[in-house]
Amino acid sequence: MKNKRFYKYWLSLLAEVAAAALLTYVILVTINRILVFLYINTKIQIVNYIFKFWRVIYKLSEGKIHIYIAIILFAGLYLLITYRKAKSFAAIIDEADIMANGDLDRLIEVKSKGDIKNLVENINNISKQLKEITIEERKAQQTKSDLITNVSHDLRTPLTSIIGYLEIIDSDKYKDEVELRYYANIAFEKAKGLNLLINDLFELTKMQNNTINLDKVDINLVDLLGQVVAYFEYQFRAADMQSRVNFSEDKLIVNADAGKLVRAFENLLSNAIKYGRDGLYVDVTSKIEENMAVVQVINYGQSIPAIDLPHIFDRFYRVEKSRNSNIGGSGLGLSITKNIIELHQGTISAYSNNDRTIFEVRLPVKQVV
Structure with a gap:
């Protein structure tokens, strides 16, 4: 890739040199012929003076006047051609110096084409990535x-x-x-x-750290949810609550680690019992939407404040501000649940208002029977 760019650059430069030299030569030959024609065919005195001056310079240079003037004109043309590139490079260097001093919000803006444009875009992309990495760190x-x-x-x-x-x-x-x-x-x-x-x-x-191994098999998600809810009946009765299920009639087959999914839904049910006992009921529903199994765990207790809702899946985050709360748990349950669902290429989200709080899990369906 580097060799191609190197050769491309020098071929482009040689093409520019050849074009400039050819153009200046053609111009000078044309001027010489015009002056000869005017000298022979006109009686205008000024033309005679110009022609004689031209011939004197031509003789003094031993016929190399074309070469000298071509060199001068070529230098002028080449500077004219390369001026914009040089100006662009100077601007890039100045902006890069500012970036190097820590201003990662700055972007280079140079109106140019070709390799210079690609260079500017690459520097800007590096700056953006470095800024993102710095923020993440x-x-x-x-x-x-x-x-x-x-x-x-x-x-x-x-x-x-x-x-x-x-x-x-x-x-x-x-x-x-x-x-x-x-x-x-x-x-x-x-x-x-x-x-x-x-x-x-x-x-x-x-x-x-992605160091956990998943033992994935094909699972009927509806049957798994039914077993988890049945297992929690004692906890529901102890909390003076009731569970209500509304499962899809379809068998939602997902490829997953059964043990890990059980852990995830157990965490959601435990959370619903801890924080929703004032609502008396916990609803568990399942359905199919666009090749995704959608499971909702709903409680009708105290709502989650809007300010807390975006953080409830964070480690150790608890909605109640007192860390001496009587509500047990490690403070990691919802974070673990989120990681389990994401390990299965699924998503989990939460919604809450004055009427109810919904935890919604979406998992890719392998098959609907």
């Missing part, structure tokens, strides 16, 4: 800082409680065995929550 750094802060907080809180209650037990500062068992049970529950957080964090990290 800053976001990644901020995300890393936020992750460290959130993980530290979420690990330290239960760990402090565990240490505190175990210290009471170790120091024999309990009244009786009932109180001993009470403290031990609290420490045990906190330890389980800590274990859940650590496992979820590891799983999410593997998903985002």
Whole structure:
């Protein structure tokens, strides 16, 4: 590619030189013939003077006047031809210097064609890509800082409680065995929550680093949803809620990892129970739209504020501002769900208003039976 550009450049330059030399030679020969013609055929004194002056210069140059004038004219023509390119290169250098000093919002604007135009476009594309990379690196750094802060907080809180209650037990500062068992049970529950957080964090990290393996098989999505909802009946009753299903009559066959999809829909149902128990019902629906299986998990509890809605799939993001909420969980469930769905080339979105909150999953359908 580089050799082609090199040869193309020099061929173009030689063509320009040849054209300029030929043009100047033709002009000079034409001028000479016109002067000879006028000298022979006219009595105009000024023409005679011009012709004699021309012949004197011609003789002094030993017949090489054409060459000298051709050189002068060629130099002028060549400078005229290359002036715009030189001006464009100077502008490119100036703009590139400004970019090099950190102004990545600046773009080079040069009205030119050919290789110079391609060069400008390539520099502008490099600048845009560098700007995007810089922005992404800053976001990644901020995300890393936020992750460290959130993980530290979420690990330290239960760990402090565990240490505190175990210290009471170790120091024999309990009244009786009932109180001993009470403290031990609290420490045990906190330890389980800590274990859940650590496992979820590891799983999410593997998903985002693309180091997780999917065991994909053809699955009837309607049957899988029915089994997950049936499994949650105890949780619904414990929360004084009811599940309602409205599944497509079609068998929606998807190629997916059954275990991972179960985890994703379990997270959505758990979320609906935690935050939607005031609405009493959780609806689960399925349908087919444009070769996509559409699954909706709907609850009728408190709505999600519009300011929080774009962030609910972020790690550790909770709608309630107090991190001492009584609502359990690792704060990673929806983020894990989003990663699972995206690993299956699907999408997940959320909608919320005063009447209901909808989590919608779309997965590519392999077959509809």
